[in-house]
Amino acid sequence: MKTPRLSPQTLRVLERFVEQPTAWRYGYELSRETGLKSGTLYPILMRLAKYSLLETKWVTTEDGVPPRHTYRLTASGVELVRSTFATQRAALKVRRAAFSGGRA
Amino acid sequence: MMGAEFPRRVAVLLLRFAIWIAPHDTLDWGHGMLSELNHVEGNWSALLWSLGGAGVLAKHAMLALILPGSDRRAVSSASELFDKEAPMRKATLATIAACVATSLLFFLTPVFRQAFRVSLAQWHDVFHVQLVLGYPDSDPELNSLAREAEKNHDAEAIAFVATNHPNKVEGSRLADVAVHLDPNLTWIYATSGAWYIPSADTDRISALQQWDPQNAVAYLIAAQKIGLTVTHTREFPTGRIDQSENWKEAMKAAFQSPKFDDYLDRQKQLNRRVLTRYHVDDPFQLISDTNWYGFPTYGVWYSSIYTKSLLEEGRVLESRGDLKAAFNEYWTVARFTQMMGFDRGIFMGNRLKETYESLARVSEMQGNKAEAAFYSSLGDRLDKNAERELALRRRSFRGTGLSHWNAFLFRLSGALMLACAALLAICVLGLLIRNRSFRFPSYRPGKGTLVVSFSAAVGLVLASVLMFLTYRPYPDLIQRFLRDGDEASLTDVSSFLRDAQVPLGSQAYSGTQTSVMHFWVAVRALCVLALLLAVILHLRTRPRAIAPA
Numbered sequence: 182m183k184t185p186r187l188s189p190q191t192l193r194v195l196e197r198f199v200e201q202p203t204a205w206r207y208g209y210e211l212s213r214e215t216g217l218k219s220g221t222l223y224p225i226l227m228r229l230a231k232y233s234l235l236e237t238k239w240v241t242t243e244d245g246v247p248p249r250h251t252y253r254l255t256a257s258g259v260e261l262v263r264s265t266f267a268t269q270r271a272a273l274k275v276r277r278a279a280f281s282g283g284r285a
Numbered sequence: 286m287m288g289a290e291f292p293r294r295v296a297v298l299l300l301r302f303a304i305w306i307a308p309h310d311t312l313d314w315g316h317g318m319l320s321e322l323n324h325v326e327g328n329w330s331a332l333l334w335s336l337g338g339a340g341v342l343a344k345h346a347m348l349a350l351i352l353p354g355s356d357r358r359a360v361s362s363a364s365e366l367f368d369k370e371a372p373m374r375k376a377t378l379a380t381i382a383a384c385v386a387t388s389l390l391f392f393l394t395p396v397f398r399q400a401f402r403v404s405l406a407q408w409h410d411v412f413h414v415q416l417v418l419g420y421p422d423s424d425p426e427l428n429s430l431a432r433e434a435e436k437n438h439d440a441e442a443i444a445f446v447a448t449n450h451p452n453k454v455e456g457s458r459l460a461d462v463a464v465h466l467d468p469n470l471t472w473i474y475a476t477s478g479a480w481y482i483p484s485a486d487t488d489r490i491s492a493l494q495q496w497d498p499q500n501a502v503a504y505l506i507a508a509q510k511i512g513l514t515v516t517h518t519r520e521f522p523t524g525r526i527d528q529s530e531n532w533k534e535a536m537k538a539a540f541q542s543p544k545f546d547d548y549l550d551r552q553k554q555l556n557r558r559v560l561t562r563y564h565v566d567d568p569f570q571l572i573s574d575t576n577w578y579g580f581p582t583y584g585v586w587y588s589s590i591y592t593k594s595l596l597e598e599g600r601v602l603e604s605r606g607d608l609k610a611a612f613n614e615y616w617t618v619a620r621f622t623q624m625m626g627f628d629r630g631i632f633m634g635n636r637l638k639e640t641y642e643s644l645a646r647v648s649e650m651q652g653n654k655a656e657a658a659f660y661s662s663l664g665d666r667l668d669k670n671a672e673r674e675l676a677l678r679r680r681s682f683r684g685t686g687l688s689h690w691n692a693f694l695f696r697l698s699g700a701l702m703l704a705c706a707a708l709l710a711i712c713v714l715g716l717l718i719r720n721r722s723f724r725f726p727s728y729r730p731g732k733g734t735l736v737v738s739f740s741a742a743v744g745l746v747l748a749s750v751l752m753f754l755t756y757r758p759y760p761d762l763i764q765r766f767l768r769d770g771d772e773a774s775l776t777d778v779s780s781f782l783r784d785a786q787v788p789l790g791s792q793a794y795s796g797t798q799t800s801v802m803h804f805w806v807a808v809r810a811l812c813v814l815a816l817l818l819a820v821i822l823h824l825r826t827r828p829r830a831i832a833p834a
């Protein structure tokens with residue numbers, strides 16, 4: 182499966198999703214949590230959606246307020262994120278062990 | 286006063302516009318950003334949110350323009366998303382019209398008209414106008430000024446045109462007319478270059494010599510007209526200079542003249558009076574000579590050659606023991622070079638040094654130790670004088686950093702104006718070709734055409750404002766010079782105008798700028814290619830009649 186380039190900003194977004202994989206998230210909420218501006222956040226979301234790692238949905242919240250666009254990781258998205266973070270954790274362990282004389 | 290909600294309203298408008306230009310596959314995202322705007326806390330934060338989102342959508346719109354076909358809308362199924370399209374189209378058209386009108390309004394001000402004319406100067410060399418058509422032989426503005434001046438029998442104005450006219454034959458005729466009307470203007474023969482043009486009726490150099498017999502200028506001009514013959518032989522591979530008797534006589538008279546006046550001060554005053562009297566609107570006419578004010582270049586080469594022969598004669602006399610005659614030869618050279626201002630060290634520095642050394646040597650031999658020390662000190666001071674003089678001239682020629690920066694912005698605005706006007710013209714032309722009708726209300730420009738026209742119109746206004754602001758100080762400085770003769774203010778104007786003639790992309794003017802020329806030739810070629818491509822695309826995509834089955 183083709184995957185998008187996982188920049189540090191993309192990883193930061195994915196981290197937020199992976200905390201509650203089944204929850205639908207709003208754009209502004211993600212922006213506040215990750216500290217990314219809309220100009221950075223939306224290209225990442227669009228790229229994830231293009232690779233079918235993210236699904237989108239319009240939801241109505243309350244009367245009179247326009248519907249909001251929400252986002253959630255797809256099953257393949259969750260799978261990719263878990264494997265990516267597992268690899269990263271393993272690499273981190275090796276690095277820590279190397280720097281602490283094998284007492285990781 | 287601006288309301289607190291204003292940034293949020295701008296944010297909404299901005300995002301709506303971005304959604305309007307965005308390609309089909311990003312519309313959901315655009316509307317997503319717009320709906321989130323309702324939840325962004327703070328009006329300025331909302332504007333920042335909108336700017337970021339609009340940037341993303343604009344980038345996709347640009348990509349869709351460059352790589353069309355991937356995201357074209359097949360059928361507008363979600364019509365509710367585009368309920369803003371009609372008013373947005375009208376608002377865009379109205380904005381384009383307003384921008385073009387604003388830009389045209391600038392042309393009502395004389396300052397802007399002058400600025401626009403000046404801004405075109407940078408393209409003269411780029412488009413090889415001079416190479417293709419030859420140097421201009423006529424200047425309509427000067428011609429009409431000459432006609433008016435001749436009608437009014439205004440000798441000064443005729444003299445002004447004579448000095449500035451690109452056609453030297455016409456210039457010399459006008460110089461004759463001016464001198465005929467007012468013999469006190471005979472000096473115009475020197476500054477206009479009329480002496481160079483042969484005339485059956487008037488011996489202009491003799492007239493100049495008779496009018497100002499004490500001045501070295503007329504004799505230097507006479508020597509320049511007689512000229513020198515340079516013969517290349519095996520013995521003299523770099524050329525042997527043959528001095529005719531006439532030439533020597535003219536140079537001798539110049540070296541013995543009690544004064545040197547290049548008449549440039551008179552010329553400056555005359556220019557000021559005429560420009561004020563006739564409200565001449567071309568700043569280039571004003572600075573045409575000011576760059577070289579103070580440069581007495583008359584016969585520098587000839588003076589150097591004659592000086593060399595005088596110094597050689599002096600050495601011969603010195604070797605024969607005739608110290609008084611030798612001293613006189615050296616003294617003639619020193620006096621003449623001081624009179625010409627060569628002692629400032631820029632021209633003939635080595636010859637002058639040699640002269641002072643010779644004077645010091647002969648004085649020493651005559652027992653005048655104080656005089657010898659004085660001449661030695663003059664010789665030693667030459668290098669410092671030259672350094673100081675060069676630094677002064679460099680400063681006045683280069684101008685200030687502000688004028689360079691202003692000139693850069695000015696040239697940029699000029700180029701931007703032309704580019705935007707060309708884009709707008711292409712859009713209108715495209716619509717005309719597509720609709721084959723002059724009924725503008727019936728036109729339905731596409732989204733791409735509207736976006737390009739809108740950008741070009743906004744660019745046109747911005748460029749006009751920039752051009753106006755960057756040029757605005759200079760007419761005032763010019764007026765100050767014309768009114769009070771304040772030359773200090775003219776240094777900035779000269780520097781600005783010199784830079785304004787430099788093609789965009791090069792730092793300084795130095796004749797033919799090969800790399801810059803190549804760049805602009807490439808731009809021209811690309812424009813032609815783009816035009817061809819547009820025609821081909823138009824022919825390929827135009828609706829065709831379907832043959833009946």
